[in-house]
Amino acid sequence: MLEIKNLHASVSGKKILKGINLSVNAGEIHAIMGPNGAGKSTLASVLAGNPKFDITEGEVIFEGKNLLEASVEDRARAGLFLGFQYPVEIPGVSMANFMKLAVAERRKYQGLDPLTSSEFLKLMRDKSKVVELGGKLMGRAVNEGFSGGEKKRNEIFQMAMLDPKLAILDETDSGLDIDALRVVATGVTKLHRDDNATIVITHYQRLLDYIVPDFVHVLYNGQIIYTGTKELALKLEAEGYDWLINKTE
Amino acid sequence: MIKSTEDRLLELYFANLDIIGEGFPVGINSKRRDYIESFNLLGLPSRKNEGYRRTPVKCLFEKEWENYFIPIQTSNTTHNTESCSSSIKVNNGFIEDEYKWLLMDNGVAIGSIKSALEHMPDVVLEHLNSMAKSDTEPLTALNSAFMQDCVFVFIPREVNVEQPICVEYNYSAKDQQVMSFARMLVVAEDGADAKISITHKNIDGSFMVNFVKEVYVGERTTIEITEFSDMGENSVLLNNSYSAQMKQSKLSGVNIWLGGSVTRFNGVGSFNSTDSENRFYGLYVSEKEQIFDINTYMNHTVSDCRSFQQVKGIAGGDSIGAFTGRVYVATDAQRSDAVQQSKNLLMGDDARVYAEPQLEIYADDVKCSHGATVGQVSDDSIYYMRQRGLSEANARKLLMHGYINDIIMHCSIEHLCDEIISSVDSIVDRF
């Protein structure tokens, strides 16, 4: 589904990603862990197509196509979803309106007919249950005045609405209390299928108590320095990253 | 010797004194002398005058504007009266014949000031010119002197009007350049409750409209006014609006300014008695070489009143957007609550925005806040929306719709809101 080869990226002349290799198949869940500043969010941004970052080397194939050539919106329409570490507030734009446009674009790409108003409302209702988001939030402006937990749940709600092929969730667990974490993680698990894939970026292993990854990668200094299974996350939790970093250096 | 613009206006006034005052009682005509004298003393404001830095009023009057003292033949205009409880149509400042006087069963009256002077002279004489500041504002003085017609809206005691009262000002002069002194007086007696829609539309021709509006809001009265101006690209609208509020009254105004080469709004709100509320929402959207100069003055002279002002603007092209707001809180105006916000979005590379909210507070027990922001469309927001599949253009549009929605959502007159939204949309879609 996703094939990243020797990806290098920089921002304002500063090199951040220094040769990432990663391949993700349908049905898999990958966790990317690593200390602050390692480049995890940058990797997510580069995959989503954030124009702030420059790709200096490498290749990314998504669903058989060159991802790096596509615009941000075309990547999204093709089924790449990014759950933002810091979701953006959009005053005056209701969640319902925003999602109506987003879902219409995604369906157009999939060759599906647009939803009728009542079908759309039903979809909103059904999907908001995935993350136990109240109907009240749906009438409000996008993320405006949402609590930290509500914002994160809202990201997963949008993921549910758009039914992506590949979801990249950037620290969707940070800043959540244990209940919210459970809701978010359960939501992600519910959305997981054999024909889609998820990359969860986190630096706590506690998320992985709920979402069981097939692979755990450690990103450090712009490179994936180690790949293991979920036991790796436990070891990292207990011992930190130093042993790994020392081993590779 | 070259005559000054002021001299030309004075000459115009004295040469047409008879026709200007025709049909008005002595009580009104005798005061015109004071107004023209006041105009003569004050002169036309130039950019040097406080409050006029953004509008070159003097230059604007220098242009050769025709002044017609009789209604001229103009293009036919549509009249959207659906959902209005009553309506009136005004052409170039003159009320059309069929709308001279309309008295509803509930006592609501709407028509020309001249008819009102026949039917309820006391009410007119008590309120006309009672709020407009002709002694300090030269543009207001000029209108008060030249006034030949005026829309009069009367809502009697304890009358609640569900559907809006609609007032349409149309400006039409084919290919001519015309000056117009349009005017309006609203008297809402104690306990009344009504919505008023006001539109200023430039059908054709170029106009210099120097408009004055006075709104009297009685005790316990609630008035909502939505005023929408959309002038042609060579026209000027100088809107001088005044209000006076009695005890426990509520006045809320939604003002949408589009079009025109220059739109100057000067709003003066006064609380005459305690425990009243004034809400003011404004929005301008500019896309080319235009000036929008919005000035508000909220006068807290008595205690326990609340005022809330929110003015937003989108400045595109090489336009100028300006907001100067003043909240004055007198020593005795304890427990005043005043909020003033100005938010501006810079869309054009050469657009300029000046936002100056000012507080002048002499009382010690008050809650006042003000703020101004000038910003650009946020890249992060655009990126976020694109990540959900929206095109960059659609993301930008949606963001702007959200931005203006803050103001438009306060419009409570449905057919007018729809019209405003579609006009604003068509501008925003061009950005």
Ligand SMILES: Nc1ncnc2c1ncn2[C@@H]1O[C@H](COP(=O)(O)OP(=O)(O)O)[C@@H](O)[C@H]1O
């Ligand atoms: N817009 C930016 N401008 C400059 N430096 C940036 C920018 N974004 C990220 N960086 C830098 O890139 C490095 C990696 O950041 P990030 O990808 O956010 O790390 P992580 O998500 O792993 O904590 C950090 O050193 C950070 O300071």
Ligand SMILES: [Mg+2]
């Ligand atoms: Mg990060």
